[in-house]
Amino acid sequence: MIVVMKADATAAQIEHMADHIAALGLKPQVIHGTHQTVIAAIGEERPGLTEVLEPGEGVEKVLPIMSPYKRASSELKRERTVVKARGLEVGGRRVAVIAGPCSVESEEQIVALARRLKALGATGLRGGAFKPRTSPYSFQGHKELGLKMLATARAETGLAIVTEVMAPEHVPMVAEYADVLQIGARNMQNYQLLQAVGDSGKPACLKRGMSATLDEFLLAAEYILDRGNPDVMLCERGIRTYEDHTRFTLPLATVPYLHEKSHLPVVVDPSHGTGKARLVVPMSRAAIAAGADALMIEVHDDPEHAVSDGAQTITPAAFKQLVEQCRRIAEAVDRTI
Amino acid sequence: MIVVMKADATAAQIEHMADHIAALGLKPQVIHGTHQTVIAAIGEERPGLTEVLEPGEGVEKVLPIMSPYKRASSELKRERTVVKARGLEVGGRRVAVIAGPCSVESEEQIVALARRLKALGATGLRGGAFKPRTSPYSFQGHKELGLKMLATARAETGLAIVTEVMAPEHVPMVAEYADVLQIGARNMQNYQLLQAVGDSGKPACLKRGMSATLDEFLLAAEYILDRGNPDVMLCERGIRTYEDHTRFTLPLATVPYLHEKSHLPVVVDPSHGTGKARLVVPMSRAAIAAGADALMIEVHDDPEHAVSDGAQTITPAAFKQLVEQCRRIAEAVDRTI
């Protein structure tokens, strides 16, 4: 940690901060610049140290040096994590495709769609049983009934079930049916939920919060990893910016950046990331070209009559094209689908 | 709702959409423009209708007309809501000041500070017992022990206790000690938590999510109101933007805008909103000048040794100045403190 003192900081203030640093168990090293003084604080950078040092008198700012996450870091664990759940493998040479409707609507729908998606190349089945909705008046999902429908679809197809869990107290129930527990963007910093998913022993798919930095994203993963659950996939699903022609802005540089900083596999969700069905196929290609380990795609037989998210949902016919085009891109980066 | 058809939409597509609108229980009115056709859908705009109409063939975009929130709207309830909890009143002529440390650290600390704050003009005492922290390795709060310390401070001073609750299963416990249940920015769309707070019967202080629109903010309030709990205060605490000289960007136009659209009172938190102790006093003045009904301020006897958020925490001496200066501003807008 580097404590930058103001240009007019007094000798007493500098000495006080050096003592403060020493009292915190770090070794202060004072560097007198031509313009101002900085103090390097040598030792382990614990979270919260910045906050403790910043209010000091004469302090201009505190610059952290180390990454705040540990277990998610590629420095701590060099070999890449491959998350496995039945036939779904995320993080290996094969790019995984997780597809399905926004909401599970009926057993008939989800089973028929799952068969179709499996035939077209999907290895995971997504579908919401618990739906976080901006308005209390929107459809909130079929809840446990929806989970049972997903389980039936799995029994029929063998596809791994990826579905969202919204509250710590639902984790045991959802974990009974699902193969992968998804944590939605709105809940990325719902720490009780992260810990409950960490304790569940089930693989997790953690979506990036819509205004989370990548440090915050990796720290959220850290909450799960810290409970002894190593199976976390990170899902980029778009961030909130001033752009208004898409629902969110999908920043694909996330993929190579996370691959450098972390050993965890990276999923991209171009359905939420764009909010427009017409943009899903090109952004799926781009995601794989950027190095994504998996795609998560909203597909519905009849988007016009989907109960939620129709505007960003593609048809099975478009999904077929998506897989065909993405397979070519995957081969161009020495991977398969 | 207005459905805008593409310039090259066919007559069949237009007819299909009109039929679709009628099948949804709305009355379609087709308007042929010089360039393209739009269809007005007359009737109640239910949430989710946009999503249902957008994927239609030939549709360019769907424009909602009505506000998505109902109970939070000033159209539904004209008289302004005043939230009362012991001596704390938010929404009346008197501007309330809620102050206290980021985290409750010890009984001795919180009692002494509460006495000091009360003497200086505070009517509410804030203090975290459950702390949402970005890193799992940061101090997470004293939990129930912290709540007991707050209760002791209330017994000594009469100040109303405002404290955060982070999970639905904690609501009964926190409600036992607190006068106002605070929902943090990270949990603004934690719907189970909103509903649990709605069911608790306790007044709620709902913080704006750091990338929430005001429609989303009011819809989150709607989750609480919809459970029959009318006592919601809305707290602007800064949003995430590209600005890097402050921790967040504090957009005070929120205050008059929410006052126009909603009957709920508006609190401003300049401590989180700026992240810099030196900016808290001027932004407190500005908040009241913009019409805020209350301030929420982080104060600590010794910010340099606070266990969290020291950089944005002011001393009791600065708080004294804050109240004095804000009192003059309050008078200039015909209010008191």
Add this chain to the structure above:
Amino acid sequence: MIVVMKADATAAQIEHMADHIAALGLKPQVIHGTHQTVIAAIGEERPGLTEVLEPGEGVEKVLPIMSPYKRASSELKRERTVVKARGLEVGGRRVAVIAGPCSVESEEQIVALARRLKALGATGLRGGAFKPRTSPYSFQGHKELGLKMLATARAETGLAIVTEVMAPEHVPMVAEYADVLQIGARNMQNYQLLQAVGDSGKPACLKRGMSATLDEFLLAAEYILDRGNPDVMLCERGIRTYEDHTRFTLPLATVPYLHEKSHLPVVVDPSHGTGKARLVVPMSRAAIAAGADALMIEVHDDPEHAVSDGAQTITPAAFKQLVEQCRRIAEAVDRTI
């Protein structure tokens, strides 16, 4: 245009707005909804009409229907524009690669580098002679001397020269040497400059402003097109968001979106778009997978000693890999490099 009246607008206010619309040469059509009234204004949506209608009494908001740009629109011109400048073609089946240093430093440097880049597959040479710099104390470019160096490099290699022009009065001089006039992100709304470039008759490469919407971007192009210059390429170079791990956020959905709305070709600049050399290769692959017509890449023999932008500049060796990898992606989308 749709004028949405407030729920409590009076009959007189509605009538007044209908008359106002008629006075503006549009045909008003009043639609009485269950909750509030809207007035459709039928006719050509001229720029500025929204501003004229919004302040009307009883008006809640005005919703535009039509795109504000005309000449840039794919509705007006269906066939795609291919911009040609010597051997550089942008918008055809072959993906173009424009490469070179941030700043032209010396004749020796630029000629040697141009030869190397040409051999590796570049068809355009970028290099700054006039440099817009955030600080007045930074190197501002070699100006006309730099242009002469670029011309020498062209004479030696045949590469088309793409270089920035910063002021209307410099356009004639820069146009004398350059094959493509680049308008930088900071100048996207420098209208005098846009018009001067429009009048120059030279192809233009227009960079997106760092907080421009795509409507604003296309309207900036419209300024050039409107002067009779049809040769405009649109360059996505990243936008400013809250993200801090990259210099800008590179939103590749821009590519398919602009291809749908406009006939103009789209260039992607992953050097500025990420600000990190290590992210340039994967984001170049992703750009082509998303459908980009060209890449613009900063390359320097010795980035550590480049006079500007070293952190985002790649070496010729990395550029060689970039072209090889991008060639495979181009083939996977039925294009070439």
Add this chain to the structure above:
Amino acid sequence: MIVVMKADATAAQIEHMADHIAALGLKPQVIHGTHQTVIAAIGEERPGLTEVLEPGEGVEKVLPIMSPYKRASSELKRERTVVKARGLEVGGRRVAVIAGPCSVESEEQIVALARRLKALGATGLRGGAFKPRTSPYSFQGHKELGLKMLATARAETGLAIVTEVMAPEHVPMVAEYADVLQIGARNMQNYQLLQAVGDSGKPACLKRGMSATLDEFLLAAEYILDRGNPDVMLCERGIRTYEDHTRFTLPLATVPYLHEKSHLPVVVDPSHGTGKARLVVPMSRAAIAAGADALMIEVHDDPEHAVSDGAQTITPAAFKQLVEQCRRIAEAVDRTI
């Protein structure tokens, strides 16, 4: 400057960077931490040094220590700058109010309005003769004719004229008529224009770019100051964020932050900053409470028939209230209007 080396940087890489720093004329001081090594570079931090050091092998990041601006800094010049132009004084105890229409429309309009505004308390008259417009098809201003109208209004009222100049070649003409040259948000980084205004000898009102950081804002001011022109006022006019209920987000923490870092006076423009007439009065009050030295307000006799920006323009009647309310706030912060 602090160069942070990667955890796995080799001794040779560290030595190389230390040598590199020394070759740049700075004194390297190597600090071996428990986890990684950092090198402090002692000496003057010239602009561009970060860029030169970042691409070094083994370098993780480079952290600047000093502010990049000099002449704008309150460290260099302690006494506050007061900009004077006729009766307009910005930066003193009296808060200045600059008011007028978005565009100058006719001599009759501007003279009548100027008289009215002067009587109500304005000391400066704003009005656009050259109008930067997003669309080439919008009204672009009356140009020199408009300047003459402004001069007539000044002759009649004595109000100082504040008007925008859009291109370096227009500076002499605009300077002939105007008392203060305004540089618009879109041109904040139009460096030729900044230098021309710097050379003009006229006071400048520099508007913040809509996605500029405050460092960039002060560096833009530095371009003017560096030409020997000390009379610069900084105008906060709102930034672009994801918020959609206002045209821009007006971040008032800019005011105290700039007052701390710079000696230049700060103007706030709540008209552009909100884009909504109804929000202009409360945000004007808030701006003064935050410490603004001046307001810039769009006023028109008949906003519904203004040729531009009607939605954010207030009437003279509302302006009267604005001044009355702001006067009370000014008194509450020991200033006058």
